[in-house]
Every structure is written in structure tokens, then in C-alpha cells.
Amino acid sequence: MLAVENLSVSLPMEGGRVPVLADVSFALARGESVGLVGESGSGKSMTALAIMGLLPPGAATSGRVLFDGRDLLAAAEPELCAIRGRRIGMVFQEPMTALNPLMSIGAQVTEPLRLHLRLGRAEAEARARRLLARVGLAQIDPHRHPHQLSGGQRQRVVIAIALACGPELLIADEPTTALDVTMQAQVLDLLGELAAEQGLALLLITHDLGVVSATAARVMVMYAGRVVEAGGTGAVFAAMAHPYTRALFAASPHEAGGRPAPIPGQVPDPQHRPPGCAFAPRCPRAQRDCVATVPVLSPLPFKGRGLGEGSACGASAASPAPSPPPSPASGRGSHVAACFHPHPAP
Amino acid sequence: MTGYFLRRALVLLSTLLAASLVVFVVLQVLPGDPAALMLGTGARPDTLAALRHHLGLDAPAWLRYLRWIFGILRGDFGISYTYNVPVAELVRQRSALSVPLALLAIVLSTAIAIPVGVFAAARRGSVRDAALMGAAQVGVAIPNFWLGILLILLFAIHLPWLPASGFPGWGEGLWPGLRALILPALALALPQAAILARVTRAAVIETLGEDFVRTARAKGLTRGAALWRHAVPNALIPVVTLIGLQFSFLLAGTVIVENVFTLPGLGRLVFQAIAQRDLIVVQDLVVLLAGSVILVNFTVDLAAAAIDPRQRRPGA
Numbered sequence: 304m305l306a307v308e309n310l311s312v313s314l315p316m317e318g319g320r321v322p323v324l325a326d327v328s329f330a331l332a333r334g335e336s337v338g339l340v341g342e343s344g345s346g347k348s349m350t351a352l353a354i355m356g357l358l359p360p361g362a363a364t365s366g367r368v369l370f371d372g373r374d375l376l377a378a379a380e381p382e383l384c385a386i387r388g389r390r391i392g393m394v395f396q397e398p399m400t401a402l403n404p405l406m407s408i409g410a411q412v413t414e415p416l417r418l419h420l421r422l423g424r425a426e427a428e429a430r431a432r433r434l435l436a437r438v439g440l441a442q443i444d445p446h447r448h449p450h451q452l453s454g455g456q457r458q459r460v461v462i463a464i465a466l467a468c469g470p471e472l473l474i475a476d477e478p479t480t481a482l483d484v485t486m487q488a489q490v491l492d493l494l495g496e497l498a499a500e501q502g503l504a505l506l507l508i509t510h511d512l513g514v515v516s517a518t519a520a521r522v523m524v525m526y527a528g529r530v531v532e533a534g535g536t537g538a539v540f541a542a543m544a545h546p547y548t549r550a551l552f553a554a555s556p557h558e559a560g561g562r563p564a565p566i567p568g569q570v571p572d573p574q575h576r577p578p579g580c581a582f583a584p585r586c587p588r589a590q591r592d593c594v595a596t597v598p599v600l601s602p603l604p605f606k607g608r609g610l611g612e613g614s615a616c617g618a619s620a621a622s623p624a625p626s627p628p629p630s631p632a633s634g635r636g637s638h639v640a641a642c643f644h645p646h647p648a649p
Numbered sequence: 650m651t652g653y654f655l656r657r658a659l660v661l662l663s664t665l666l667a668a669s670l671v672v673f674v675v676l677q678v679l680p681g682d683p684a685a686l687m688l689g690t691g692a693r694p695d696t697l698a699a700l701r702h703h704l705g706l707d708a709p710a711w712l713r714y715l716r717w718i719f720g721i722l723r724g725d726f727g728i729s730y731t732y733n734v735p736v737a738e739l740v741r742q743r744s745a746l747s748v749p750l751a752l753l754a755i756v757l758s759t760a761i762a763i764p765v766g767v768f769a770a771a772r773r774g775s776v777r778d779a780a781l782m783g784a785a786q787v788g789v790a791i792p793n794f795w796l797g798i799l800l801i802l803l804f805a806i807h808l809p810w811l812p813a814s815g816f817p818g819w820g821e822g823l824w825p826g827l828r829a830l831i832l833p834a835l836a837l838a839l840p841q842a843a844i845l846a847r848v849t850r851a852a853v854i855e856t857l858g859e860d861f862v863r864t865a866r867a868k869g870l871t872r873g874a875a876l877w878r879h880a881v882p883n884a885l886i887p888v889v890t891l892i893g894l895q896f897s898f899l900l901a902g903t904v905i906v907e908n909v910f911t912l913p914g915l916g917r918l919v920f921q922a923i924a925q926r927d928l929i930v931v932q933d934l935v936v937l938l939a940g941s942v943i944l945v946n947f948t949v950d951l952a953a954a955a956i957d958p959r960q961r962r963p964g965a
């Protein structure tokens with residue numbers, strides 16, 4: 304249903320255009336849940352905004368975002384407006400600021416209903432009440448304003464808005480990051496339930512691998528604007544191949560078992576990405592060849608020391624035809640990583 | 650709610666009292682004896698003393714202050730030394746011009762500034778934005794008397810559409826009075842509109858970057874709908890506050906434009922009263938203007954509460 308193909312995004316910044324996403328490809332089938340993980344600044348929100356067609360002004364894109372066969376990157380604004388909120392819903396990172404402080408929550412939930420489904424006032428209000436009840440806010444008066452609600456309640460309102468028109472795809476951008484731990488679990492459970500109950504595809508963005516393992520069937524790990532490892536959640540967790548995935552896992556409070564070990568160093572700004580593998584400066588397995596060329600996603604398990612025939616050595620991403628368009632088979636399910644020296648399977 | 654209003658009223662009253670005290674003290678310190686000014690330099694000392702006694706100027710300052718304040722409380726604002734009419738009557742006459750003029754100017758300014766500011770914000774960085782903001786920059790810099798003269802030349806002399814000066818009052822109906830106020834209101838409104846447009850633009854640009862505008866777009870609202878339904882209302886608070894400030898200024902800070910159009914407004918009254926040491930008029934006007942500023946601010950607060958539920962007091 305959703306196929307992102309070789310998506311690259313660059314933004315105008317001081318000192319010229321800077322690529323923030325490079326060559327991102329993945330596919331999402333109807334009803335499927337996929338997790339997109341990565342540290343802050345790795346480009347997760349940009350990926351979501353590119354799908355929604357809501358990139359910051361001045362952004363330049365290449366590649367394709369196919370939604371039911373239509374390329375959203377090439378679609379005209381009216382067509383996008385008809386899709387946003389109707390067929391693709393989005394939940395944002397910051398519940399405290401994602402709602403209009405001047406409008407009652409009821410009015411904010413009815414807005415997409417009236418816009419897309421052309422419901423009358425009374426009908427829209429009744430539907431909004433049902434939606435609010437479904438996300439666990441049955442006892443909240445729809446005439447209340449966002450500032451009268453807690454963070455968790457606001458995030459539920461945002462979810463109700465995203466789901467109002469019964470979308471086929473829900474993009475949840477760190478829906479729980481701003482919430483406390485008990486709230487996080489509740490909101491995640493709610494999202495999982497709703498996705499299952501309405502048969503919607505879920506793109507769950509998070510920096511927490513634990514959240515993904517609990518919710519998503521597949522996982523994509525993103526670093527510095529690129530997908531560095533992807534596959535079925537079970538396969539990836541069983542044999543994390545990319546050193547970044549391992550580091551992220553070790554840094555996760557849920558899964559580390561013992562103390563979480565933060566990854567040394569920081570995600571490089573888009574302006575200062577190193578040549579070759581962007582993770583090289585922080586990578587314990589880095590070798591000389593890592594800084595020469597950019598590794599591209601290749602199927603696992605690799606042969607020998609990890610340099611299989613599909614690996615990236617010859618294919619620099621700087622060349623005009625960087626990587627072959629992902630075949631539907633490789634885009635779904637199969638375990639891939641972009642690393643010259645991946646961890647071997649146990 | 651009633652508690653809130655009581656507190657507001659108390660603050661209002663004490664502010665007014667403080668203002669009255671300050672203006673009274675300042676005018677006592679300033680040189681210039683109204684009685685001497687009224688009689689001229691050749692006045693005989695006993696005539697002067699008699700007049701001072703008649704005006705109550707020989708009483709001690711605290712007594713004069715109390716007489717003045719309690720007079721106001723009874724609705725007696727005293728008699729102007731120079732015009733020899735009750736100050737209340739004077740203010741009533743002048744307000745019949747100044748209040749409608751200020752209202753007209755603020756309506757014009759708002760009607761120009763908000764669309765311009767929102768349009769420029771929506772197209773920030775474009776050529777049209779730059780052109781509008783350039784024009785606003787010029788508008789801020791233009792002195793309003795010069796603008797007034799320009800308007801007279803254009804719309805009263807070159808194109809004889811509107812009167813160049815004077816004010817016929819409201820006795821002959823609405824239109825003759827309104828006609829006389831259009832050019833002065835424009836001269837007052839354009840520089841105000843220039844400032845207001847810039848503030849509107851800045852406020853709208855700020856709210857356009859807010860997360861809830863993105864939420865609105867993610868719901869499927871068009872750029873324009875997200876702008877007008879979500880960004881603009883959230884940008885209105887600073888705009889309304891500035892409109893209030895501008896209105897307060899327009900009530901009596903307009904002496905120059907009043908002179909250009911020879912209009913007998915409050916601005917001229919203040920100016921002449923100060924120049925001629927008509928102390929009682931100055932005192933009364935300061936207190937009245939302080940009162941109107943407080944009233945305008947209160948209205949602005951009410952408007953802000955109407956716009957923004959976060960500014961409503963609990964239980965309000």
C-alpha cells in the first residue's frame with residue numbers, strides 16, 4: 304500500500320542545501336505494523352513528513368512515495384489535502400503543542416470529520432464523542448480546552464483526530480516520548496489495539512527499540528538519514544547485524560537487562576556527516592574501508608567476514624545510479640543491513 | 650467572577666488616584682500662576698489676590714487636592730480658567746470629535762493592517778512580502794502631519810472630494826461629520842497600520858511554525874484554512890494588545906493632525922491647556938485619559954479572554 308523508493312530529502316540551510324534523508328526505501332502492506340527507530344536527529348520525523356507532504360518550506364525531494372500506486376511526492380496539493388487526515392493519519396511527537404490551544408478538543412476532533420466526511424454538526428459531534436470514548440476519554444467533556452488536559456489525555460485526543468476519518472495508514476511519530484512510563488504503555492497498547500481493530504497499517508516512529516519489539520512486526524533502524532538495518536522484528540532482534548542497532552539496543556532502557564549503556568558521541572548534523580559510513584566515528588567495528596564509501600543495504604546473512612556479493616564495496620552512493628530499486632521481496636521481511644563489517648549471526 | 654471584577658475595579662481606582670496625585674503634584678511644582686496669567690503682567694496685587702481667592706488657589710495644596718477629587722466624584726470637574734466654561738462641557742464637546750475620530754482611525758488601521766500582515770506572513774520571503782514590508786517601513790517613517798498635508802492636497806484640493814479642514818459637528822447628521830473625519834482618520838491610521846501590519850506579520854509567522862498548525866495540515870486542511878482557522882487566531886493576542894495601545898494614543902495624542910486639519914479635538918485642548926497653565930483642565934484631562942487608558946486595557950483583557958481560554962480565570 305505504501306512504498307517509499309529511494310527517498311532523498313535536502314533542506315536549505317546556511318551554507319547551502321543539506322541532505323537530511325538519503326536513499327530511504329521501504330514498503331508497508333495493508334494492516335502491517337512497522338517500527339522506525341533511531342536516535343534523535345536521524346531523520347525519522349523527516350521521513351514521516353515527506354510521506355505526508357509536509358516537509359519544511361524549501362525542501363527538495365527525489366525518489367518516490369507511492370501510496371496505492373500514486374506518487375505523493377509528485378501529487379498536487381489538493382490531492383494531498385484529500386489524503387491527509389482522510390487516508391493517512393498522523394500522531395505527533397509533542398502532545399503539549401500539537402493541539403490548538405484556542406479550540407475545544409471536541410472542535411478539533413470534529414474538524415476532519417466535517418472536512419472529509421462532510422458530516423453535519425450534530426453528526427460530527429456525536430462521532431467525536433464516540434472517538435474520544437474509544438481512546439479512553441469518555442469522561443472528558445469535549446468542550447474542554449487542551450490546557451485543561453494532561454499530556455497523556457492530549458495525546459489521546461491527537462490519536463482520536465488522526466483516526467477520526469478511518470485512515471488506512473497511521474504514522475505515529477514518537478507518540479509516547481513526552482509521556483511518563485505508565486502512560487507510554489497505555490498509549491502504545493491503545494495504538495496497537497486500534498491498528499488491529501481497524502486493520503490499519505502503522506508506521507511507528509520511536510527511538511526506543513523496546514517499543515518496537517512489543518508493537519511492530521518489522522523494524523527499520525535509521526541513522527544519519529539512512530536506513531541501516533531492516534527486517535522482521537524477530538529476525539533483527541535475534542541477530543542484530545549493524546553495530547548501530549546493537550549500540551541502540553544496549554542504550555535502550557527496556558531491553559538492556561542491566562544498566563543502559565549510552566552510545567558514545569552524537570548523531571552528526573546533516574551539515575557535518577562524515578564521508579563513507581556515517582556511523583564510523585562512533586563505531587567499535589570501524590575499519591579503514593568504512594570511511595571510503597557509503598555501505599548500502601544488503602541481504603543477510605553475509606558470506607565469510609561479511610562482505611557478500613550484494614554488499615556495498617563497489618557501489619558508492621555518490622554514483623548516479625546508487626542502488627537498485629528495492630524489489631518488493633527485499634523490501635518486505637528479509638533481513639538487510641548497510642555495513643561492511645556486520646556482526647555475524649550467532 | 651465578581652471577585653475578579655471587584656479586584657479589577659479596586660486596582661483601577663487606585664491607579665486613577667495615583668495618576669491624579671502625580672499630575673497634581675507635578676503641576677504644583679511647575680512655575681506659572683494661572684491667576685497671573687489670566688490677568689496679564691500689569692495686574693494689581695489686590696486684584697490678583699482676590700482672583701486667587703476666588704479660584705481657591707490660596708488654600709493649602711492638600712485642601713485644593715481634596716476639593717478637586719471630591720468635586721470629580723460629584724461630577725464637578727471645575728471651571729476652565731481660560732475658556733470660562735465647565736471642564737466637563739469642554740471635554741464633552743471635544744470628545745464628540747476625538748472619540749469618533751480615534752474609532753474611525755483604529756478601524757481603518759486594523760482593516761488595512763491585519764490582511765496585509767497575514768498576507769505577508771503567508772508569503773514570507775516572497776517579492777510581495779518584501780514590497781509590503783518595504784511600504785510598511787515607509788509608513789512607519791512618514792510623519793503623520795506630512796501625510797495629512799499630502800491627503801489634503803490629493804483628496805481635497807486636486808480631487809475636491811472631501812473637506813480639507815474643520816468639523817461641522819454631528820448636528821447636521823452623520824455624513825457631514827463623517828466626511829470631515831475621513832482624511833484626518835486616514836492620516837492617523839496609515840502610520841499606525843504600518844506598525845500593526847509588521848506586528849501582525851511577525852505574530853503570524855511565529856504561530857505558523859507551531860506544531861498545532863502542522864496538526865491542522867495533517868488533518869487535511871489547506872494552507873489557507875490552517876492559516877485562518879488556526880494560525881491567525883493564535884496570533885491575535887499581541888495584535889489586539891497593540892490595537893488597544895494605539896487607540897489610547899489616538900484619543901489625545903493627535904494634536905499635530907488636529908492642527909493640520911484645524912479640528913477642535915482633545916489633543917488640541919490638552920496642548921492649549923498646558924501652554925496657558927489652565928491647570929484644572931490639564932488635571933482633569935490627565936485623570937480622564939488615564940481612566941480611558943485603563944478602560945481600553947480592560948477591554949483588551951476581555952477580548953484576550955474571549956480569544957484565549959487560557960486567559961480566562963477559573964470560575965470565570
Ligand SMILES: Nc1ncnc2c1ncn2[C@@H]1O[C@H](COP(=O)(O)OP(=O)(O)OP(=O)(O)O)[C@@H](O)[C@H]1O
Pocket residue numbers: 314316323341342343344345346347348349350359396477510571572573
Ligand atoms: N525545519 C528544519 N530545518 C532544517 N533542518 C531540520 C529541520 N528539521 C529537522 N532538521 C534536521 O534534519 C535532521 C533530521 O531530523 P528529524 O526531525 O527527522 O530527526 P528525528 O529522527 O525525528 O529526531 P527526533 O528523535 O529528535 O525527533 C536533523 O539533523 C535536524 O537537525
Ligand code: SF4
Pocket residue numbers: 545546547580581582583584586587588589590593598641642643644645
Ligand atoms: S560500515 Fe564500518 S563503520 Fe559503518 S557500521 Fe559497519 S563497521 Fe561500523
Ligand SMILES: [Mg+2]
Pocket residue numbers: 347348349396476477
Ligand atoms: Mg522526530
